[in-house]
Amino acid sequence: MLESIRRILILVRKELTATLTDPIGRVVLFIPPIIQFLMFSFAISQEVVNTRVVILNQDVGLEGASLMKSFMVEPVFKEIISVTNYDELDAALETQRAIAAVVIPQDFSRRVLSGSETATIQVTLDGRRANGSAALGGYISQIASQYGASAALATSSNGGLITRRWFNPNGLARVAFMPGLVCIIMTTVGMIVSATSIARERELGSFEQLVVSPLTPVEIVIGKAATAVALATISACVILLLVVFGFKTPLQGPLWLFILSTILYLTAIICVGLFISSVSTTQQQATLGLFLFMPPAIMLSGFATPVENMPDWLQFLTLPNPVRWQLIVLKGLLTHGASARSIGVCLAPLAGVALVTFICAVFMFKRRME
Amino acid sequence: MRSHKLERLWALVWKEWLQVFRDPSAGLVAFVLPMIMLFIFGYGLSLDAKRVKLGIALEDRGAVARAFWDAFAGTEYFDALFYGNRSEAEQALADGDVRAVLVVPTDFSRRFERGEVPSAQLLIDGAEANLSVIIEGYALGVYSKFVERERLERGLGSTALSSAVTVETQMRYNESRMTRNSLVPGSIVLILAMIGTLLTTMVVAREWERGTMEATLATSVGKFEMILGKLIPYFLLGLGAATLCAVIARHAFFVPFRGSAAAYYATSSVFLACATSQGLLISTLCRDQTLASSIALLSSFLPNFIFSGVLFEIDAMPSVLRALTYAFPARYYASCLQTVFMAGDAWSLLLKNMAAMGVIASCLFVATIAATRTSLE
Numbered sequence: 001m002l003e004s005i006r007r008i009l010i011l012v013r014k015e016l017t018a019t020l021t022d023p024i025g026r027v028v029l030f031i032p033p034i035i036q037f038l039m040f041s042f043a044i045s046q047e048v049v050n051t052r053v054v055i056l057n058q059d060v061g062l063e064g065a066s067l068m069k070s071f072m073v074e075p076v077f078k079e080i081i082s083v084t085n086y087d088e089l090d091a092a093l094e095t096q097r098a099i100a101a102v103v104i105p106q107d108f109s110r111r112v113l114s115g116s117e118t119a120t121i122q123v124t125l126d127g128r129r130a131n132g133s134a135a136l137g138g139y140i141s142q143i144a145s146q147y148g149a150s151a152a153l154a155t156s157s158n159g160g161l162i163t164r165r166w167f168n169p170n171g172l173a174r175v176a177f178m179p180g181l182v183c184i185i186m187t188t189v190g191m192i193v194s195a196t197s198i199a200r201e202r203e204l205g206s207f208e209q210l211v212v213s214p215l216t217p218v219e220i221v222i223g224k225a226a227t228a229v230a231l232a233t234i235s236a237c238v239i240l241l242l243v244v245f246g247f248k249t250p251l252q253g254p255l256w257l258f259i260l261s262t263i264l265y266l267t268a269i270i271c272v273g274l275f276i277s278s279v280s281t282t283q284q285q286a287t288l289g290l291f292l293f294m295p296p297a298i299m300l301s302g303f304a305t306p307v308e309n310m311p312d313w314l315q316f317l318t319l320p321n322p323v324r325w326q327l328i329v330l331k332g333l334l335t336h337g338a339s340a341r342s343i344g345v346c347l348a349p350l351a352g353v354a355l356v357t358f359i360c361a362v363f364m365f366k367r368r369m370e
Numbered sequence: 371m372r373s374h375k376l377e378r379l380w381a382l383v384w385k386e387w388l389q390v391f392r393d394p395s396a397g398l399v400a401f402v403l404p405m406i407m408l409f410i411f412g413y414g415l416s417l418d419a420k421r422v423k424l425g426i427a428l429e430d431r432g433a434v435a436r437a438f439w440d441a442f443a444g445t446e447y448f449d450a451l452f453y454g455n456r457s458e459a460e461q462a463l464a465d466g467d468v469r470a471v472l473v474v475p476t477d478f479s480r481r482f483e484r485g486e487v488p489s490a491q492l493l494i495d496g497a498e499a500n501l502s503v504i505i506e507g508y509a510l511g512v513y514s515k516f517v518e519r520e521r522l523e524r525g526l527g528s529t530a531l532s533s534a535v536t537v538e539t540q541m542r543y544n545e546s547r548m549t550r551n552s553l554v555p556g557s558i559v560l561i562l563a564m565i566g567t568l569l570t571t572m573v574v575a576r577e578w579e580r581g582t583m584e585a586t587l588a589t590s591v592g593k594f595e596m597i598l599g600k601l602i603p604y605f606l607l608g609l610g611a612a613t614l615c616a617v618i619a620r621h622a623f624f625v626p627f628r629g630s631a632a633a634y635y636a637t638s639s640v641f642l643a644c645a646t647s648q649g650l651l652i653s654t655l656c657r658d659q660t661l662a663s664s665i666a667l668l669s670s671f672l673p674n675f676i677f678s679g680v681l682f683e684i685d686a687m688p689s690v691l692r693a694l695t696y697a698f699p700a701r702y703y704a705s706c707l708q709t710v711f712m713a714g715d716a717w718s719l720l721l722k723n724m725a726a727m728g729v730i731a732s733c734l735f736v737a738t739i740a741a742t743r744t745s746l747e
Contacts, residue, residue, distance in 0.1 A: 024658060024660055024661045025660075027661070028660060028661065028664045032664055032665075032667070032668050035668065036668065036672065039691070040672065040676060042687065042688050042691055043676050043677070043682070043687050043691045044676060044682050045499070045682055045683055045686035045687065046498075046499050046500050046681070046682055046683055046686075047499040047500070047683060047686045048499075048500065048503075048683060048685075048686070049683075049685060049686050050685040050686065051685055067535070078685070093542060094713060094716050094719065095716065095718055095719045096705060096709075096719060111534070112534050112535065117534075118534055118535065118536050119534060119535050119536070120535075120536045120537070120538050121535060121536075121537055121538070122537075122538050122540070123537055123538065123539045123540070124539075124540045124541075124542050125539065125540070125541050125542065126542060126543065127541040127542055127543040127544025127545070127547070127551070127552065127712060128543050128544070128552055128705075128708035128709065128712050128713065129552065129679075129708075130417050130544075130549035130551075130552035130553055130556075130680070130681075131417055131500065131549075131680075131681060131682070131683060132683055132685075133541065134417065134418075134500065134504065134547075134549075135499075135500040135503045135504065137539050137541075138503045138504055138506070138507040139503065140537065140539075141507065141537045141539070142506075142507065142510075144535045144536075144537050145535060145536070145537070147535055148534040148535030148536075149534070162489055162490070162491050162492065163491075163492045163493075163494060163506050163509075164491065164492070164493050164494070176496065176497040176498070176499060188667065192660075192663075192664060192667075196659070196660055196663075200659075200660065280395070282393065282395075282576070283572075283576070283659045283660070283663075284393060284395060284396075284572040284573065284576055284659065285393065285394075285395040287568075287572055287659070287663040288395045288396075288398065288399050288568070288569070288572065289395070291399070291403070291564060291568060291671075292398070292399075292402070292403060292406065295407065295410070295560075295671075296406060296407075296410050296414075299410050299411075299414055299415060300410060300414045304415055304681050305415045305416055305417055305681075306498060306501065308420065308423070308469075309416040309417070309418060309419065309420055310413065310414055310416060311413060314413050314414060328466060331466065331497070332464075332465070332466065335497055336463075336464045336465070336466060336495075336497070337464050338464050338465045338466060339461060339464070339465055342465035342466070342467075
């Protein structure tokens with residue numbers, strides 16, 4: 001047992017030296033994650049702001065013009081394109097100059113001022129923009145009905161529904177996406193470090209040397225995984241420092257919970273990487289295999305759209321997806337301030353997945369050695 | 371002379387073609403990956419909010435408050451969960467058990483019976499920006515309907531909550547309002563980028579690493595021919611995958627295809643020209659598989675995912691990044707695809723986008739020629 005640990009440590013030292021003395025290895029480990037993080041922390045947003053809307057105002061009265069003005073003050077809209085007929089309206093939508101079109105009818109002023117009738121405006125949204133259009137429709141409805149409410153003979157009341165947005169009070173998309181981004185970057189680093197490692201040794205011919213050494217297959221997998229987990233955890237901590245100090249998003253839970261879940265998660269991911277690496281004979285196959293695994297795992301995790309929007313059978317299939325669980329942990333720790341109990345619940349599936357993928361990696365590696 | 375050159379080019383293309391299919395992983399990427407990605411974008415990603423989990427902290431147990439609970443629990447929009455007090459519900463929101471919390475204060479029923487419009491507080495998980503707008507809209511609708519109905523029953527008269535303006539909304543190009551119709555075409559951007567850039571990068575970087583590239587350079591083949599010989603096979607592979615994608619999108623996901631095949635192939639060709647040139651440029655500059663795949667990931671997969679405007683909003687980016695999106699072909703191609711599938715052949719839009727992609731493709735191609743050295747160091 002002791003002898004085995006000593007052998008693993010030697011392998012870890014060899015792996016660390018090999019990765020860190022290789023200039024390309026160092027670059028791959030630290031530069032892309034930081035670039036990715038900085039670039040995408042600003043780029044990723046699903047918020048609907050700065051949009052262009054086209055308005056056809058057929059109303060000659062004052063109310064139509066004043067409704068148009070109430071659109072102009074909204075930060076959601078950047079520009080309001082005023083047109084005079086339906087052809088121009090349709091053209092603006094079709095060529096994507098505007099994402100929404102509003103038609104204010106001829107009788108708008110008359111109906112609003114009548115006090116008893118309701119006026120109806122027509123809103124056409126560009127269905128090609130899946131993300132923006134539904135939310136924009138919501139905004140336009142809110143603006144219009146607020147306008148209508150203040151125009152109606154308002155019985156003064158201080159009631160109503162008071163809305164607060166939590167975890168992201170300033171509406172900053174980059175804060176909201178921070179956990180997802182940290183998770184993706186951890187995943188990419190972990191996978192790139194591990195997925196090509198065995199395939200690369202095989203391609204370069206150093207694999208045989210590893211095989212003839214006294215190390216058993218289990219020891220080799222442990223040694224390779226441990227090195228990769230250690231390096232990727234350090235890389236993850238660098239990103240965490242960036243998040244906490246660079247973006248002023250304090251860690252809202254204990255640090256040990258972050259490190260523990262990160263180690264479990266990276267073990268799972270890295271064992272998947274080693275598995276892919278043992279299956280492939282070339283680096284090309286390993287990289288492509290990684291691309292068959294990573295995008296589905298990330299997209300079926302709740303990163304881009306919530307898991308609860310998926311059909312039930314697919315939600316069930318996402319249960320063994322480690323990204324899904326790590327994402328819940330990071331959300332709880334970075335933005336939501338979840339209780340340690342609810343985060344702790346996610347550690348069990350992470351540990352389970354890590355164990356299963358480790359066994360698979362060892363099994364595949366053994367078969368490869370024979 | 372000319373036919374001789376063509377013959378040589380053909381031989382190169384054929385050699386590359388054989389090489390692509392010698393490794394099963396390439397075929398896997400070209401034909402299995404599109405299916406996986408379409409599957410994910412078709413089923414896995416959805417921006418349509420289904421039943422939203424709403425925690426209701428019912429601090430008031432009066433008759434009106436109960437009716438209020440029934441009004442929310444009875445709608446198809448919400449899955450209502452009961453909480454006895456505010457702090458329990460807030461913890462559930464923090465733990466991610468519910469997406470929103472409605473707090474009904476202790477004086478709710480009393481104030482209502484006095485004839486006031488009592489306030490209730492709605493706390494929404496703001497991390498999902500769009501979902502929060504939709505939840506707010508749903509909740510407001512249920513709330514004002516409830517107030518109107520209860521006041522009518524008690525003979526209290528109408529309030530300012532009912533608006534004089536109503537909105538009639540129509541979703542053009544996507545009448546069934548399924549986000550799948552827009553996400554599935556959008557995913558083709560990613561699929562073709564992966565085939566065009568990633569596959570080209572890997573294969574060519576390996577040739578540099580192994581030294582077989584030098585062997586080709588040593589022959590009488592010119593620089594230009596060699597680059598074309600490398601590009602054409604992956605280009606054709608990409609077109610094959612594009613065909614497969616369109617068939618699956620149309621017949622398995624029932625996405626409408628309102629444009630013409632000509633428009634689809636024209637825009638896809640220009641995009642593939644960009645993607646393959648980019649792959650070739652990366653591998654020529656790096657000559658190392660690990661570095662090349664890492665750069666391909668950084669400069670192709672992620673920008674095509676994020677800068678395409680399919681899932682994330684370009685308008686919401688800071689101006690520097692917004693400017694940067696114009697330098698990547700993703701946004702033009704995504705706009706073309708969504709137009710060809712959902713709207714039809716809007717040539718003025720398509721041609722503008724194709725021209726922009728054409729400029730990018732030429733720049734990448736020229737850069738590749740400049741980076742390829744026919745002499746050895």
